[in-house]
Amino acid sequence: MNGLINPDGAGILAVKLSGVGDEDVQLIDVTPLSLGVWCRGDVMAVLIPRNSPIPTKKQRLFSTSIDNITSLAIYVCQGERGNASENYLLGELDLSGFPPAPRGKLGSILSKAEIEKMIADAERFKLEDEAHVKKVMAHRALDQCVSKMRTKIKDYKVRLSLVKVGLNVKDLVSLDHQIKETLEWLDENPDAEQAELEDKKSELYNICIPKKFHHAAKDLLKIIFEYQ
Structure with missing residues (x-):
């Protein structure tokens, strides 16, 4: 029977049945891990920090690190490690048409155990x-x-x-x-x-x-x- 109970729904029902508090109960979904992009040097550039409410929107300006490139691959990663390669690669975006210029949902992707492991690894390898x-x-x-x-x-x-x-x-x-x-x-x-x-x-x-x-x-x- 316990396997059929939705914990969020049960929590809301318990509050209503107890009659404690008149305010509305609102549940906010958050990102379980930070989201960012893979930058030159294997650096994870975090755009959306862990525990940000969903939906959310972030903007950040990036510049190219190679002279006169006209296309670019953007690798989107999820995780808490400073090294992008140590995080989970969600996907790739291919952008093109740049003018030449000098340089300058939880269970659907990762399990709870995987997320907890990535957070633990991030703490363990923080100094490195x-x-x-x-x-x-x-x-x-x-x-x-x-x-x-x-x-x-x-x-x-x-x-x-x-x-x-x-x-x-x-x-x-x-x-x-x-x-x-x-x-x-x-x-x-x-x-x-x-x-x-x-x-x-x-x-x-x-x-x-x-x-x-x-x-x-x-x-x-x-x-x-x-x-x-």
Whole structure:
């Protein structure tokens, strides 16, 4: 008999029969696990957090990580892990027609036991996942920084400003070479550790801000790195 009783319906009936409270009882369905998309570096970008009411609507702006792509596959995942590959893949959306531009219900899918396991795994691997996300974010930050620099120093006015604060032709050639080398290194080392990425950024900084120009460092930083 117990197997035929709907727990939600039984709860509502019990409240009505007891006469406790005059307010209406409202049950809200929620998402049992977080929903998000698979981003570059195996990062789970959460759009709808766990326990969000259903239906719900969320918007978030994403930018491409590859130059001049015109189509994109969106992988929708469900779970609590920081690594997208450790979560449940719900499906794939294929989007196309982008103009070329520089980079910049519970039981129907997962059982209750599977959901509880995924939540437990998320807690167990929390530190590991956080370290992975930090590494990916450091890689992405350096990539974006160098890509912006590459775009900016191609501008004649920027190059002229660099010359005015002390750089010569040799310095500019060295800067061009270092930017190209750093972008190639990033492409060849997608799994570089956070410490390696920080060292690479320091190396690039030392090229952009030579010691002999230390008095003009703030001007150079504002021009190249956009520091305030």
